[in-house]
Amino acid sequence: MADQTPNTEPVDAAEENILLDVKNLKMFFPITEGIFSQVKGYVRAVDDVSFFIRRGETLGLVGESGCGKTTVGRCIARAYEPTGGQVLFHDNGRSVDLAQMDRKALGPYRKDIRVIFQDPYSSLNPRMTVFEIVSEVLKVNKLIPESEFEQRVAEIIQLVGLRPEYIRRYPHAFSGGERQRIVIARALVTEPRLVIADEAVSALDVSVRAQILNLMEDLRQRFDLTYLFISHDLSVIRHICDRVVVMYVGQVIEVAGVNDLFTTPQHPYTEALMSAVPILNPRQRHLQKRIRLEGEVADPSNPPSGCYFHPRCRFAEAKCAVEKPPLRKLANQDRYVACHFAEELDLQGAVMT
Amino acid sequence: MTDPLVEIKDLRIHFFTDEGVVRAVEGIDLNIKPGKTLCVVGESGSGKSVMALSLLQIIHKPGQIVDGQILYHRGRVAGGQFSQNGAVDIASLNRKGRDIRSIRGAEIAMIFQEPMTSLSPMYTVGNQVMETIRLHEKGISKKEARERAIDILRRVRIPKPERLIDEYPFRLSGGMRQRVMIAMALSCTPSLLIADEPTTALDVTTQAQILDLMLELQQEFNMAIMFITHDLGVVAEIADDVAVMYLGNVVEYSDVDTIFNAPEHPYTQALLRSIPKISATRQPLDMIEGMVPSPFRRPGGCPFHPRCTQALASCSTVVPSLTTLHENHIVRCLLHEETGEEVPRG
Structure with missing residues (x-):
């Protein structure tokens, strides 16, 4: 697998208006044993992942826990050092490979790619005031003179819907939704190009979740932001994303526009995911034809042969156990799928409610 | 009814x-x-x-x-x-x-949200399922309890329960752990x-x-x-x-x-x-403005009135009572108190 050539046809970054191009990204975590930490194997958390993000779009990244979606986000933000592959960042006519850069060279790009984390309770330091939390990144990266911090923080705090008087308070004084607004303010204060939202609304209550989703959409339009929206919640993905990348056991199995993905999935795993979307109307319960996946998600340290999904796939044939399907572009469509039989299968989309 | x-x-x-x-x-x-x-x-x-x-x-x-x-x-x-x-x-x-x-x-049995924290990491799955059975059915032998445990694990569709019964919870995936929890809860019907x-x-x-x-x-x-x-x-x-x-x-x-x-x-x-x-x-x-108030500052009257778009003046003072709209439909809101009839307390 390591020697596989890039399996998507090359795309012209300028023509496609691409901001970030992830190519054959790999992140392996060693499994060690004994007092000398001998490496006895690798968890292939991200295994040859390729996709791109267009400027101004919201790209969803979905998959079940352990599929590597968070790891992809962290590799792009360079919280991890990727084992292999490229993360090409195109901005202002320049292209740089973030995956290979050393820490020092990365410095100027830290402000361009920012992260919103899932849990607003653990991602804010309880000993820092809102002002300190939001201005920390400005200080560390020396982005603006310290005399302007106060004004910048007050501005951004207002933009995310909090009162500027609150900036001297500590996080404990805020509710979950308000904290998530602080996390968003911290991410946006550097005027980033790309924001990675890792399960940004999963920990919030239903009524607050709608507020934060609306806020994020509003800010995207106002600042021309690009989002990588990582989530396992398909109804949220459906609401906020333009295109969606579906991952399974460290690999991309389908990339498609959000409408296409939900109405006409092309990969059997995507179909199973869609059939698990809850139907929001009790009168339509009978419409649900749920596909029960047999067995468990494959172990990323010891994945099956061929297509990783074949042991659970109801359409699997002999070929699937031997030959790994490459992620390929479907003819005349802006979508990619990793299945030998994508064109032949007639798969069901989600029930529309 | x-x-x-x-x-x-x-x-x-x-x-x-x-x-x-x-x-x-x-x-x-x-x-x-x-x-x-x-x-x-x-x-x-x-x-x-x-x-x-x-x-x-x-x-x-x-x-x-x-x-x-x-x-x-x-x-x-x-x-x-x-x-x-x-x-x-x-x-x-x-x-x-x-x-x-x-x-x-x-x-009355209960299953909880986080299946990892509600199962003990120190005991095998079998120990934990059998504990419930032996606690509530006095005089059942260890062997019988084990058989019952295997049976109940099979009924929650755990593959190869004979083998899994001697495993520790950390070996199981989240879904399997929740099945074990359900098995424990159902073991006494x-x-x-x-x-x-x-x-x-x-x-x-x-x-x-x-x-x-x-x-x-x-x-x-x-x-x-x-x-x-x-x-x-x-x-x-x-x-x-x-x-x-x-x-x-x-x-x-x-x-x-x-x-x-x-x-x-x-x-x-x-x-x-x-x-x-x-x-x-x-x-x-569409969103609900504001947020759930702190439990120490529970609003008076109807607790929802500060966020309610249809709130009346009286909502901040009067605690609404339960109103039956029709059979099997009960609502606690002042907007409906005149139309429906009050549920008799008893």
Whole structure:
């Protein structure tokens, strides 16, 4: 697998208006044993992942826990050092490979790619005031003179819907939704190009979740932001994303526009995911034809042969156990799928409610 | 209408903390029907979990049931027969007494949200399932208990239960752990299963499997399920009846079809509007302004009035009473008090 050539046809970054191009990204975590930490194997958390993000779009990244979606986000933000592959960042006519850069060279790009984390309770330091939390990144990266911090923080705090008087308070004084607004303010204060939202609304209550989703959409339009929206919640993905990348056991199995993905999935795993979307109307319960996946998600340290999904796939044939399907572009469509039989299968989309 | 299995009457549970009294449950009236699924929905802080814990008398200090009754009709099953035992008021039982211990786990069982923290990492799966069986059925031999445990693990569709019974929980995936929890809960064939967010920590496909499994087992064991969740999608799929909670009150109660298609309480209506729809395009979501108030600052009158778009002047002072709109549809809102008739207390 390591020697596989890039399996998507090359795309012209300028023509496609691409901001970030992830190519054959790999992140392996060693499994060690004994007092000398001998490496006895690798968890292939991200295994040859390729996709791109267009400027101004919201790209969803979905998959079940352990599929590597968070790891992809962290590799792009360079919280991890990727084992292999490229993360090409195109901005202002320049292209740089973030995956290979050393820490020092990365410095100027830290402000361009920012992260919103899932849990607003653990991602804010309880000993820092809102002002300190939001201005920390400005200080560390020396982005603006310290005399302007106060004004910048007050501005951004207002933009995310909090009162500027609150900036001297500590996080404990805020509710979950308000904290998530602080996390968003911290991410946006550097005027980033790309924001990675890792399960940004999963920990919030239903009524607050709608507020934060609306806020994020509003800010995207106002600042021309690009989002990588990582989530396992398909109804949220459906609401906020333009295109969606579906991952399974460290690999991309389908990339498609959000409408296409939900109405006409092309990969059997995507179909199973869609059939698990809850139907929001009790009168339509009978419409649900749920596909029960047999067995468990494959172990990323010891994945099956061929297509990783074949042991659970109801359409699997002999070929699937031997030959790994490459992620390929479907003819005349802006979508990619990793299945030998994508064109032949007639798969069901989600029930529309 | 079938006779209820459990009748909760004007239940109040307060937590006496150093900073003040938290009125977590403030006057709940609710019936659980035998053999049916009641979904309790609400946001965090609505008191849904505390109410569930009170059914087993496992509320921790400084929490305390200060008022109300929980009448449990022992032996009333879906057929509708009474046993000679009659009704027990769980709220009045001693927390550590013999009576509640014979109900807890055996007749009313509970499964929790996080299957990893509710299973002990120190004991094998078999040990933990057998413990419940041997505790409640005196005189059962170890060998018989083991056979029963294997049988129940097979019924929750765990592959190769003979082998898995000697494994430790860390070897299992989240879905398998939740199956073990369900197996433990069902090992004594309870008449009521309380499930507190049992699928929240699971993936969508695993969640779908567990929900299907629970509904199948409900048929098989003929038990009532009280399902606590904040996920309205899950409610739409599995509920027979729904109770919507807000800040310690049930604000609306009805069958699932009415709640989703003809809700009457402004909170229920707003909640349903605020969830993203699979078919909808990128319109801004309707949202509920503000946030759930701190439990120490529970608003007077109707607790929802500061966020309610239809609030009347009197909403901030008058506590709305329960109003029956029609059979099986109860709402707690001043907007409906004139039209409906008040539920007699008793």
